[in-house]
Amino acid sequence: MRATFMFRAGDVRVQNTPDPVLRYPTDAIVRVVRACICGSDLHPYHSLPETPGGTTMGHEFIGVVEEVGADVATVKKGDFVIAPFAVSDGTCEYCREGLHTSCEHGGFWNDTELGTGGGQAEAVRVPLADGTLVKVPGAVDESLYSGLLSLSDVYGTGWHAAVRAGVTAGDSVAVIGDGAVGLLAVLSAKQLGAEQIVLMGRHRVRTDLGREFGATEVVAERGEEGIARVRELTGGRGVRRVLEAVGHLPAYEQAVGIVRPGGVISRVGVPQYRDAEIGWPFFGKNTTLTGGPAPVRAYIEQLMPAVLDGTVQPGRVFDREIGLDDVPDGYRAMDERTALKVMVKP
Amino acid sequence: MRATFMFRAGDVRVQNTPDPVLRYPTDAIVRVVRACICGSDLHPYHSLPETPGGTTMGHEFIGVVEEVGADVATVKKGDFVIAPFAVSDGTCEYCREGLHTSCEHGGFWNDTELGTGGGQAEAVRVPLADGTLVKVPGAVDESLYSGLLSLSDVYGTGWHAAVRAGVTAGDSVAVIGDGAVGLLAVLSAKQLGAEQIVLMGRHRVRTDLGREFGATEVVAERGEEGIARVRELTGGRGVRRVLEAVGHLPAYEQAVGIVRPGGVISRVGVPQYRDAEIGWPFFGKNTTLTGGPAPVRAYIEQLMPAVLDGTVQPGRVFDREIGLDDVPDGYRAMDERTALKVMVKP
Known part of the structure; x- marks a missing residue:
């Protein structure tokens, strides 16, 4: 599949990389429907030192579950899901308090311990899928994508x-x-x-x-x-x-x-x-x-209804949509402030 | 009267100074029954630059009201009172929220704008007496002095x-x-x-x-x-x-x-x-x-009953009592940590 990597400040490339596969029974594979570029991605875009092999990019995405491990109970193949910007088990002391960003077994999408890839890609292996992913109920119209995508980070933040x-x-x-x-x-x-x-x-x-x-x-x-x-x-x-x-x-x-x-x-x-x-x-x-880093996972269920029924339109912050291969241009546009927030359609 | 002044780091003196007099109709004159030396007094004791004329010292005291201005309504001559470490009017937006240390008309005891003297003295002019002072109900036994004095700062803090x-x-x-x-x-x-x-x-x-x-x-x-x-x-x-x-x-x-x-x-x-x-x-x-600086004024009424009935003994932090002329030794003892907190009997 194609996925985004950063090799040093200013050097973003979309490359071929092996398709993600289930590694643990708590994993899910999610086919990305929309991802985006974050203001916080601009920090490494300005300062990342030379990184041989590159570092995987993107921590906000929505998508459709393609495959789940044997222990995954809350989502199944075909479900439309929101992936928050942090992985969390949903069961540890911190998650139970709503502080999912301090999850004892979780981490971030570019966390080498979790060994997962970033969201600016065609598909992602999601660890601790039951804790991490939130299923969107019913049929999901394309007009809702931007609002739902905002729940993965910026709105919850x-x-x-x-x-x-x-x-x-x-x-x-x-x-x-x-x-x-x-x-x-x-x-x-x-x-x-x-x-x-x-x-x-x-x-x-x-x-x-x-x-x-x-x-x-x-x-x-x-x-x-x-x-x-x-x-x-x-x-x-x-x-x-x-x-x-x-x-x-x-x-x-x-x-x-x-x-x-x-x-x-x-x-x-x-x-x-x-x-x-x-x-x-x-x-x-x-x-x-x-x-601090927002435990957006704690807020998704609460904030989603008003997004689904159109009471609020947080998705209006997305002012540009690009294809995956154009991601390097998307970084540039956000860095130059010609775009507020760039949505990526793989 | 005798009062304490600091002239530079390490140089504390008790000197004769004019008796305090009413300056505004909202003032009270309080005869000090007990004062004390604060851990925070040790900060200037370590760092005060040469200060000609000296700076007045002491911000914690209990005492008896000697005289009140025409506009003072809540305390009268003979009342036993606690003076918190900050002067406050009790009526401004911040005081009403319980943030007396941000009072719009108040200040601290060594505040030159308020022009009042410190508590390590025989008597003090208390500005904004209605807002600042808290009357202790009933007869006050000497055994209660240390506990009541702790309400002027350290306990409330x-x-x-x-x-x-x-x-x-x-x-x-x-x-x-x-x-x-x-x-x-x-x-x-x-x-x-x-x-x-x-x-x-x-x-x-x-x-x-x-x-x-x-x-x-x-x-x-x-x-x-x-x-x-x-x-x-x-x-x-x-x-x-x-x-x-x-x-x-x-x-x-x-x-x-x-x-x-x-x-x-x-x-x-x-x-x-x-x-x-x-x-x-x-x-x-x-x-x-x-x-931040504790609005102890906000807490005195709430904390006083348990002090008066002996449920708590916050006054146990005082481990030495000295006369006013011995205040320089008191600073030394606290600085050398041979005393925890020194009470001063003028």
Whole structure:
């Protein structure tokens, strides 16, 4: 089959590779119907060192089950499934608490221990299929693909940001970042009843979609100017909940600057830094910092009904569809920001 | 009157200074019955630059109201009162939310804007007396002084650590630091129903008191060894709630090392650092960091009854009583760790 590999920063190739086969009785083989490229794939796209043999890419996909191992009980051949961006057994202490990204037997799609391939491919071996995959009920119309695909990562990740931040009815919220996760954090905050949603971003097409998702104000300024602008919009106090969906240090510093005393910063952008400000400016106002890799598996069943019945359209973050062989162009387009989020049809 | 001033690191003096007088109609003058020296006073004791005229010291005291301004309604001459370590109006948006340390009109005892003196003195002008002071009901026996004094800071601060961490029945908790706040964080975690309370400290007399307050295990090791030991005590997973009551970087790093995935680090030790690890080791396990200067004012009414009826004895953290003129020796004793917490009788 064809699958995507990255060999070093900027070097993405789609190559022939052996078809995946069942390795354990808990495995399933899923034929990919749609996959996508993630904002977080751009981090290795900028920084991956020379990697002989390449590293397998893609952690978001929906597809049809082709084959299951003897111990798989919850999905069967022919089922339409969503694969979250993390593999999880669904039974360990962490999974039972809804923290599937810390699963004791799980891992990520490019996890060498799990030995599985990425989702930007024609098919994938899914370990721990009962814990990992979620069956979509009924017949699945193609018009639903983008929304269902968003449940594999970006929608659940935006939702995680809002849930961890404790967004509740009447809240003031700021979302930092107008990528797919940021926009879906806006949508999530809106669903949770936030009254004021300030979206910090500077790409007009994206922030326009953010407004449709529920943003009440858009702040294009960054740094001290951006902080001053958000303070101005919140009576000088700052916002109660900051959802940080970027992962770079300036975004975090912005979050510290705009959070209200007693407020929460919830990060879902994978931090591209190690140390950052948690001294007096942060501590003195009793700030809470939370978030992390979203256990999207915990949210899929809850979020899926409104996607299926069209109440929400998280799939609108996909603004380009390409074939598998065009994946390298898809990376380039997302890197150059000519595409917001690229869907891949193998 | 006599009052305590610090002129530079290590240089504490008790001097004559004018008696405090009412300046605003919302002020009260309180004659100090007992004050104390705080672990956080040791930070300037180590680092204060040359300060001509000196800086006023002490932020914890109990006393008797001597005089009140025309607008003061909740306390009157002769009342026995507890003064929390922060001044607050009790009416602003933050106070109404219980975040008195962010009061829009308040501040700290050595706040030059408030222009008040510290508590290590014979008397203090208390701004915003209605918001700040809490009247102790009934006759107050001398045996209660230490417990009531602990409500002005260390007990409320330990309580804040536990409350912000979300300690609940059956929880696993670790407390880092065997100072007065750490020990009272142990007591607070116990009151909130924690099942396992690991106290990290190496001063036997202190950790013994910690055991009496509810610690189920004591870990004297620090750094990697300490982390390994706590992991061993928690089935390899780490603790759900870490209460950090030190404020130095190694204590924070220890907290990150021992916190369970999905767990909380709650800091109440004033951080003596600016930047620290909040990258993948922290983010990857969905750690929450919270805490800050404790709004002890919010907790006094709730915690006082058990102090008055002897259900808890937080005052046991005071292991030495000195006169006001001996305050410089008190600082030395706490710095050399020959005293845990020093009570001052003016």
